[in-house]
Amino acid sequence: MTGLVGGEAPGGRGGAATGASAPYIAPGATLGVIGGGQLGRMFVHAAQSMGYRTAVLDPDPLSPAGLVAHEHIRAAYLDPLALDRLGERCAAITTEFENVPAAALATLAQRRPVAPSAAAVSVCQDRLAEKAAFARSGVACAPHAAISTPRDVERAADALLPGILKTARLGYDGKGQRSVADRAGLAQAFAALGSAPCVLEKRLPLAAEISVVVARNANGEGVHLPVQDNVHVDGILAVTRVPARAHIADATQAEAVALATTLAEALDYVGVLCVEFFVLADGSLVANEMAPRPHNSGHYSIDACDLSQFELQVRAMTGAPLFAPRLHSPCVMLNLLGDLWNGATAPDWRDVLTLPGAHLHLYGKEEARPGRKMGHLTITAASAVDAEARAADAARRLGLAATAGFAATGLAPPIGLAAI
Numbered sequence: 165m166t167g168l169v170g171g172e173a174p175g176g177r178g179g180a181a182t183g184a185s186a187p188y189i190a191p192g193a194t195l196g197v198i199g200g201g202q203l204g205r206m207f208v209h210a211a212q213s214m215g216y217r218t219a220v221l222d223p224d225p226l227s228p229a230g231l232v233a234h235e236h237i238r239a240a241y242l243d244p245l246a247l248d249r250l251g252e253r254c255a256a257i258t259t260e261f262e263n264v265p266a267a268a269l270a271t272l273a274q275r276r277p278v279a280p281s282a283a284a285v286s287v288c289q290d291r292l293a294e295k296a297a298f299a300r301s302g303v304a305c306a307p308h309a310a311i312s313t314p315r316d317v318e319r320a321a322d323a324l325l326p327g328i329l330k331t332a333r334l335g336y337d338g339k340g341q342r343s344v345a346d347r348a349g350l351a352q353a354f355a356a357l358g359s360a361p362c363v364l365e366k367r368l369p370l371a372a373e374i375s376v377v378v379a380r381n382a383n384g385e386g387v388h389l390p391v392q393d394n395v396h397v398d399g400i401l402a403v404t405r406v407p408a409r410a411h412i413a414d415a416t417q418a419e420a421v422a423l424a425t426t427l428a429e430a431l432d433y434v435g436v437l438c439v440e441f442f443v444l445a446d447g448s449l450v451a452n453e454m455a456p457r458p459h460n461s462g463h464y465s466i467d468a469c470d471l472s473q474f475e476l477q478v479r480a481m482t483g484a485p486l487f488a489p490r491l492h493s494p495c496v497m498l499n500l501l502g503d504l505w506n507g508a509t510a511p512d513w514r515d516v517l518t519l520p521g522a523h524l525h526l527y528g529k530e531e532a533r534p535g536r537k538m539g540h541l542t543i544t545a546a547s548a549v550d551a552e553a554r555a556a557d558a559a560r561r562l563g564l565a566a567t568a569g570f571a572a573t574g575l576a577p578p579i580g581l582a583a584i
């Protein structure tokens with residue numbers, strides 16, 4: 165059952181193997197990551213706990229991953245000296261964000277194994293290239309059109325409105341997007357986005373959103389995490405539940421896994437890949453976007469699975485064997501955005517940490533800004549019902565339940581929760 169456990173990707177193990185076994189990089193070696201955000205930080209934690217040394221390339225002296233790595237190379241991503249040092253130090257290199265210049269990965273790949281490849285990352289960097297990759301693999305995506313000129317604005321099909329105009333590159337957490345009701349709104353949004361190359365997507369009626377994290381190594385072995393049931397508020401992930409709620413059928417989840425696996429194989433992907441899907445009212449799936457890295461919706465795997473997405477990243481890039489992660493505890497993950505901070509004052513962690521199964525992760529970011537991902541809280545429990553009730557309680561204690569848009573998360577106020 166895909167909802168409760170992860171698994172071996174359909175046709176995964178050995179499915180795309182070339183016969184030759186990729187070299188294995190043993191603990192003790194240094195693993196490099198380009199990008200120093202929270203995903204890099206959690207990758208560093210996983211790599212270090214497995215006995216690897218770590219190096220992070222990020223220009224920010226206070227980058228969350230740079231703060232915890234053995235070595236922090238503080239330089240721009242395309243700095244030739246920095247890339248040279250990373251290549252010299254590291255036995256293999258990965259990335260933690262999709263906007264790393266593909267040229268940096270290509271340069272490093274001349275010298276060391278780089279996972280994912282520059283080619284795979286560049287597909288995920290551009291929404292149009294990504295949608296073309298979906299189409300090549302027979303994976304449905306939202307009706308859309310490229311909008312690069314005022315003429316494209318005039319010519320866009322009426323059927324795409326109301327829609328969402330998204331910059332083709334560099335968008336994240338709902339940034340670089342505008343909701344557009346009509347053609348006048350489209351023209352305004354295009355101007356507001358600096359007339360950058362964009363894609364106009366039809367706004368779809370979403371019954372749910374799910375995502376699948378798959379991992380694949382150079383031998384073509386593939387596994388996946390259990391399917392994530394995600395709720396976004398204002399374009400930013402707010403809550404992830406695993407297992408997915410009952411309205412997301414097992415068959416829908418199995419299909420999402422199969423599609424994500426197909427995409428990873430089509431890209432000859434090595435590393436961790438997350439594919440986000442919209443679920444429509446009839447249960448059909450529409451691929452939204454792909455991330456060539458661990459994903460916010462997969463953070464729960466640290467506390468609720470016997471193999472996390474970050475350990476999968478380490479295993480995939482080092483040529484270590486992969487096994488199918490198993491969900492050992494139903495869970496709910498709450499994202500902790502800067503909105504929860506009152507100026508420099510953080511929420512009362514002690515209060516929320518009294519809840520059994522509460523796992524707090526803070527990313528070491530100094531400044532709390534609205535919408536900024538500061539950390540996450542995963543609540544694990546013996547049952548999904550308990551995880552849900554405790555997560556609702558945690559949301560209340562954190563002040564999250566009082567924030568705008570919280571009702572959309574479906575986290576009901578705790579009633580009848582066992583006294584703790």
Ligand SMILES: Nc1ncnc2c1ncn2[C@@H]1O[C@H](COP(=O)(O)OP(=O)(O)O)[C@@H](O)[C@H]1O
Nearest residue numbers: 306328335336337338339365366367368396399
């Ligand atoms: N075509 C669409 N129809 C309906 N909702 C959408 C559409 N595109 C995006 N959204 C909503 O906005 C969220 C963020 O959009 P996404 O394209 O994933 O951008 P980002 O790169 O910022 O994550 C989605 O998770 C979904 O909730």
Ligand SMILES: [Mg+2]
Nearest residue numbers: 337440452453
């Ligand atoms: Mg997204």
